[in-house]
Amino acid sequence: MTVTAQMARFALVGVVNTGTYYGCYLVLLTWLPYIAAHVIAFALSMIGSFFLNSWFTYRTRPTWRKFLLFPLTNAANFVITTGGVYLLVDLAGFSSRYAPLVAAAAAIPITFVVSRTIMLRPDIPAPSVERVP
DSSP: OOHHHHHHHHHHHHHHHHHHHHHHHHHHHTTSOHHHHHHHHHHHHHHHHHHHIIIIISOOOOOHHHHHHTHHHHHHHHHHHHHHHHIIIIITOOOTTTHHHHHHHHHHHHHHHHHHHHHHSOOOOOOOOOOOO
16 A cells, blocks of 8 residues: 555544544533543544554554554644644744644644554564573
């Protein structure tokens, strides 16, 4: 599969992930405080995103190692979008209403590269232990 196809699939998974997050958030909000609803919905959607990106985007086998590294994609996205919003609003004079959309769009390629690196990285086999008789 080409990188362009993977990027398109990554974007589609992002749309599904956003819908999953928001749907879970709204359901959880009916009986939980909003912060708890947000954290749980975020965690559930990130787990779903991991499996969708593994199977659909990169067509690779999910592993514990990849699963534990996958939150780095969200961390990268957060850092890029937060820094981008600051730069756009405070330094470039963009409207604070639209700056997050521009920053989010700018973050997609970088987040894709981080995600692709994690998901397509070969798993390192455990070292073999030689038995001494």
